[in-house]
Amino acid sequence: MKRFFLLLVVAAIAGSATGWGINYTRYGHRTAHFGEIGYQGEITAENYQDHLDKLVQVKNPQVELPEGAEYDFGAMAPNDTGEHTFIVKNVGEGDLTLRLGATTCKCTLGSLKTDRLKPGEQTEVLLEWNVKTDSSTFGQSAQVLTNDPNHYAIDFRVNGRVVREMEMVPEEFTFGEVAAKENIELTSKIYSYLLPRIEDPELRFTSDALNELAEVTIEPFEPSEADGANAKAVQAFDISIKIKPGLRQGPLSQNAILSFRHRGEGETLDQGLADAGDGETGEKGMKKAFTAAIVGKVVGSISMIPNPRLTVTDAGNYVYDFGVVKQEDQRKAKTFVVLKGANREHEKLSVQSVVPEDVVRAKFGDPIQRATMTLYPLEIELQPGAERTKRLARDRDDYGKVRIVSDAPDGDKLTIGLTFSLEPI
Incomplete structure (x- = not known):
């Protein structure tokens, strides 16, 4: 049996050697039918690696943004258009490719x-934008894609504030709660972006009582960096208002x-500002107006x-609710x-x-x-007492009451309403 397997192995080796010899004799010593392998008459087996190195960039580019990727345009009016140019520089050793990616504004690559x-x-890279928003801030962005392995995408962004032709800081005159016998003092700053510069500013109120009691001072000043977002305003005015006692109590x-x-x-009206009402024009131009709210509450000296x-x-009345009073510790209120x-x-x-x-x-x-x-x-x-006592505010007489007075000759008074359901002893 062993002899049989040995003969089988010898026969296989002899057959393989005979087949190789026949194949080599017929084909191995001849030149290929189509000639030696080549490409475009220039690339051969000997120089193909040099050609491959030219196709594949082995030296990387590097993006540099000399002026950064973000621009603050300060303040612009609604519907105004703006543009800003960003610089992209290649400080690497390989070629830098650029193409436009996602954008929220009109963006064009350079020339x-x-x-x-x-x-x-x-x-x-030029970014152009149109301020179309009702918000007080505005921003647009554009993305440029590159082949820099460390900076695949450049996000350029512009942002800033949206201002009307006139701005006031704070946006309204507010004084909270003020006693009827106290002076009310208010201050604000008004910034104008109008060109040419406005003239003859005058402040009045829609209330005759306010006009009679108020003393108004308007002092112009030049905007500066201290004015923050309004530093680029054309003009600015400090407004001081002092209202003497005499207003009726209640919300104002x-x-x-x-x-x-x-x-x-x-000599026509600018958008965003109203005609002052008299339609008067003259050598000094059209008379116009800027309106701001004045809100607060005038209360008695006792509150x-x-x-x-x-x-x-x-x-403006005060009501203290005891609720259902069953225990002794529920009978007292401190205020x-x-x-x-x-x-x-x-x-x-x-x-009293x-x-x-x-x-x-x-x-x-x-x-x-x-x-x-x-x-x-x-x-x-x-x-x-011996019986349950109730004051449930079902009508104006269904309250407990505490009346408080001042000893001043013209002092105010205050009545506190009480509601309760008092269980008997």
Whole structure:
């Protein structure tokens, strides 16, 4: 059996050697039928590696942005158009290719005839935009794709503020709550972007009472870097308003109107500003106006500090809600009464009366002086009787009451409403 396998191996080797010899004799010593392998008559087996090196870039480009990739245009008016040119430079050793990617604005590559930059070359990327937004800020971007392995995409961006022809900081005159016997002092800055410069500014109000009681000062100044986003305004004005006591108590919502003259082209109105109303024109130009709100609340010299149980109604009245009173620790309420006014240090508050007298008791603690007010701690206590007592605010007489007065000759008064359901002893 072993002899048989040995003979089989010898026969296989002999057959393979015979086949190779026949093939070599017939074909191995001859030149290929189509000649030696070549490409375009220049590339052979000996020089193909040099040709491959030329096709594959082995030296990398490197992007440099001498002026950065972001531009702040400062302030622009709605619907204005702008443009900015960014610089792209190749500081690498290989060729730099550029192509436009995603964009939110009109973006064009520079005036190169090719999108390829040799080492040391540079080009421009121009971004153009139109300020179409209702927001106070605006931004656009464009992306340029490159073959720099460390900077595949360049994100160029422009941004800035959207300003109207006139801006006010703050945007409205606000004074919060002010006692009826106190002066109201307001300040603001108005910036104008109008050209030519405006003339003869004058501030008035839509309320006759405000016009009678207010003293207005308008001081022009030149905008500077200290004005932040409005540093590029053409003009600026400091507005100071002092309103003497005399306004009716309650919410105040009126307009302040800055009228002025503007010598526009053809003496016509500019968009965004209103005619001052009289339609008057002359050598100094059309009379126009800028409007801003003035809001706040005039209150009595006596008020309170609200808390979860103490609320103030739209009419300015205060109501303290005890809820359902079953336990002794629920019968007492502590709050603060506020006294304002120039003469508060010479006034004193006291509890004049309570309703119902057999149920409600109230007393003040020692007053606490603050910079602009005096705080009076007030303690209100309910005294239960043999029967349940209710004050549920079903009508104007269905309240418990605490009446507070000032000892000043012309001092204010304050009535605190109480609601409760007091269980009997």
